[in-house]
Amino acid sequence: MHTRKEFLRNALVAGCAIPFISGKDFLAGARIDDFSFTSPFIRVGLRRTYPAFSFFATDSLGQGRLHLSPILTEPPRSKAFTARTYRDSISYFNSPEDIVADWQVKCEEKKIDLISRKPGAEPFEISFSRPQNHATVLGIMREGQRVLLPCILHLPGLGTFIIESRVPDATIFYDVTARESTGETPFVKLRFDGAGAKGTVKYSMRSVTLFPRKKKIHRIPLFDGYRRNFINIFQLNPRLGMLANSSSGDARASTLFLYAEVARVTPPLTKTFTAMDLIRDSLETYISGKQGYGHPGWSGNHESLDSRPSLIIAASYYIKSTSNREWAQKNYPAIKKWGEEMMRKDSTGNGLIEYGYSGNSGSWDSKIGPANWWHTIGFGHEDAYSNILCYRACSMMSDEKIFPQDEHTRACKAFAEKTKQHFFTNFYNPETGVLAGWKSGDGKLHDYYFTFVNSMAIHCGLVDKVKGKEILTKLLEKMKEVGFVDFKSGLPGNLIPIHPSDSGSKEGFQIYQNGGVSGCFAYYFIYALILCELYKPARELLLGMMDSYAKNEFEGKCPNTGMTRVWKTWNGECRGHEGFLADSYHALLVVEGVDPKIPFLNELVHFLNALTVS
Template sequence: MLQSTNLLDTPDLDPPMGDLFSFRTLSQCRSVWTEPTDGESGAPQRRIIHSRVFTPTGKATVNRIGFHNAPGYHKCGSHQEDDWIVDLRILTLDTPNSNWRELEYLRDLPPQEADKIHWIELGEQETYGLILEIRRCGIDDWWTPWNLAANAFVVKGKLHEPIAPRNESLIQVSQIDLSTLPAGLQASQRDGKVTFKSNFLEVGFLLSRTGFSHLGIDQQGQGKTQTNLLQVGPGSFHQGTMLSPVGDIPVADPAVRFRFTGTVSVNGNKIVYQLQNQRCEQSYRLEWTVFPERIHFRVNRNSKQTLRAWHSAAWRMSFHAPTAASQIIAMIDPQGQSGSFTSPAILHAPAHGSFALEAKGQAQARLEVFRPRDRIELELKVGESPRPEGDWQLEAGVNEASWTFAVTRPHFPLAENTPDVVRAAIQQAGFTGLNFRPDTATLSNNGASMHCPISMDTWSCQCLRMGELVPSLRSEELLRLSLERWLDGGPGYAGGNLKQDGALHSGEDEYLMTGTAALLGLAEYLSKAASSEWIERFSLQIERKLREMKERDLDGDGLIESPYRTGTSGSQQWSTCWYDVISYGWKDAFANALLYEALQHLSDALPKTSLAHWSAPLAQWKTRLRDSYFNTFYNPETGWLAGWVCREGKRHDHAFLAVNGAAVAVGLVPKDSAKELLQGLLEEAKAVGMPSAQLGLPGNLRPIPDEDLSDIIQGYPFGYYQNGGRTHAQARHFLRGLYAVGLHEAADAMLQELCEGFADASVFGGCKSGLDWRYWDDRPCGYEGLLTDQFGIIGLILERYGVDPT
């Protein structure tokens, strides 16, 4: 049986505050960028792996290290499978200032027996730190998961020194003078903090320790800044300066230590913190200047020695995901610990507003999401170098940097005839669908959620129409990074590998739409933005994806099928498409409509590339798919398309709006039938009393019986979540169909209603708010609070009213 005692789980000290524990231990999980080592043939040239790091505050002796099977990357909509370590590298630190030394490198390890630990005997190995680096795993191969790193390891040994004691010192106030402020800015002092407020922003500064107490933004300039975007509260402190040297006592951590001495002064709109720590010979001068529409931050860090740190920041901002899934939109810096990004960047808080970030000098910045703790942490660093193992080197000498946070708004060029409500929707939500995560280098479900290549078509329809977001930051680069992760095998929601009956298969064999949506996003990128060099670099990966997709046509009719998800009534299976708890299966009308559009774009993009030999086969495939599609899915009893045809040959038709719209928009419905088909659905919507689209469109107009739903959603009424719930997600497809057949009046009216929900930010909110779905009586019935697919509507707006940004 697994043993419970484990140095990695040694608890750090907690504050004496009842159940407000910080849950910190002497270890951490860490994600790092890496390149292939010798012997890693076939690995991506650049990937993110995960490790478990033992971080004692002094010397320790390790006798043995064990590992066992543990949960892998959970793809949702599939069973949680135990993964196993295939390649493991163990690094040790002989002294706090030495380089990491390879202790063991084990390759081609088999899965362990259930509840059995594989032990590595080390005798009396003295160390100041360990990195247990999983370089390859059983299920997702080169992309090793956080869950496995967090749960697979046992380290036996002892600490030579007691855990560093509590030491929460305070800094002293040297001056506060708020008599002179810029016009439009107010200030107040209360409860140990100074707060500045304008119509655009509100920022509070603590006086006894570095850190924000409040950060609020209203990009509309209406003074609605009272919502605090930060995670604050007693017991654990995640704001301000952080410093935890390798092999030594933490100087400033989120729980019980702040070992800096120093002062704070406030003179008008300028706040200056002066900090010193003699033990590690570090001093900081932190200067913030607040203006009505921007904040300026200058840092001077002076060090007499080079210092290694487990974690460090001149200033940390920890955002509260349930308040807003705040995100950084930026280009990544793929080295060392993941999450680093470059300037310029956008800090966006959905429903609140955005800051344009510009850095100068020796500035570094990184963002990391801690979903289980509802935290999104932005770290500003000065004069630090990321080390390949994931720790940081604070350079000696005088190091200087500055950042400007300026309130900004989307400025996508729109035609003169754009309705006011559509313009308002762009102003409010234009950045919100760009749910980029620098720590995973991909657009995601939202800023604090998982990666979802099944949404690639949603991202391409936005990113390829937005152009420059702020100077020198172009939206298509976010799409490129997301495509690269998918092409290189990075796992995600409904992606990566799945395990069934002991064998692995691609998740795209179950979730057909993951492959078709991602292929559509790729096809649009190839035809509109990709360089010839990029195409050549990823040609092998692209060819592999095309080959795998073609092999999913199991019966030769041009349509792809899932051998795993049959779509049969009563199977309780999850879906083959984005509507994941509806039992779409076998032949999926939604996934195949996206595939057809992908083949259209690929036919335009590939002839002039090294993949030109695919042009003729893809053209033939496209013809077969088109010839089969309508006869397969058309339901003569209703006059529109079914959502899927199950393995038994039965059409499953519950008046699906997005499915029919997508098929019409790409030309899969005969022209003489397409308009009548969509008019029939509009009449059905009126007959069943579909509410205004302000809070979204239902995916289906007729109730889906439990036998056509997965087990998790059975027993709920029509209008709940995916069984007729209203959402902006995927709504763009129905409108695209309306526009394609000339039903402009109906489409424009529906688009403007959808834009009302964006303009007043009523259809998206913080994580777990549930605002992403609504019953027909308007009550929330969602879960995430914000789904990236809701914002395909922004792409549709730019398609309808946008002016070419180039």
């Protein structure tokens, strides 16, 4: 049995590395006569008879972790090309007599070029198997599922490419399929147009890493997952034209604020495109009237309470980060309307918004959607989580650095003050010493030791540091009491079982949202621990999760189970349904999101350095 210290030392020394695979092993899964190229950053194979990848692996850190090729192999084509291979390239010709290639694929250490010289050449397609990797393209969407170049191709856990072309206003086609109902393997597809009347077209795919560079942290091997996966939270669904919980998943207005929190510290994705552009485009789609998960009609007759606050927070972050006053002025009427609709849900005047369903025990069934993100738990009436977001939204709306002050912003400020006045007394449970999840219409508190509710209230200032430390200590003590001791997979949302009368789900405890462990919302718990100077548990949680991020333990299916790693039981058994959930990667924000005035990160570096030499 290894001690916690031994586990961390081993992880630091090993760097969670996977041995470099030699060239002789490269063509597993590829034809023996295919063209191949290998560097520490990329390993590719290409068909000899037609322009298509037969193997495609990447490691943006250059560590030779090139064992997984998520490429979706195409069936043989009836039409065969003539191929001419060189040391670092392969060219495809329509016939042996041709001297102008339809396509040439040229490889360098960190770059792949796709070059088409012959007018009328068929498009070059790259398809990835979604069960193997939840790849996504990130960029400015145009009509017809076209993405403007430069853009990003990101393969979670593997690596990232900037795709660019010197052709003005060049675009590529981007598509996904979600399910196997058609008999096809779900895919992520990119299509590159061949040369046209204007002549040669060249597309370059350049391997990069995109993460905020913390000089004292980012070179430590335990943080390799931070470097590879920082932008995992951004998943663009091309059929919706919006950020979603995966590239083929639902767009949720209630999670856009999470994406915006990460976007504000993400470095530019390309020279002309930022993560905040993704936030802006999704906001504009919602403003245009498009609905996402949580809006009326998705489940039940009421909009989720957390949707409007999330959109306001996201818009506020966009304006604050970009200083785009023209956009702010143009879209202020829509943002103001969100705020008015949000505050209108307070029917009692106590500064707490209420959901349309009572939240009373026994009132839930599978057809009724609860108030917030946690859709299998019966949050209703006065929902603590949604009111935390409402407080944040009103506080940001009343920030004169973000919005010009008017009657509405002053109303938001007054509402936030009222929320702060009543929040703690309304939700605090003196019997447990923590905040309850909701107060139902019959006046009862529903308290299941919710980790996210309590930590988010501390994070945003609704609970002060002194009381926050008491609450967090109670939660940590409860974790030990109930036997939750392994932080590698994140945190459970609740520490004791949800009573069947408060749940629309029949799944048992520690399964999915009823106490299941995930990376979702763990950021706030780590941040609250740091804020309240509980550094030891913050360090254990952060480092345990970083080890799992480095090993890609938050995505994909577990062998021989059919279940995924997104949700796990407390003993590590996979019980997830989604193959990928963008929210799982929000916790990576901790490394960049902690106030630099707080000494936690410096102490963390000293702790890690001491481990490596001990």
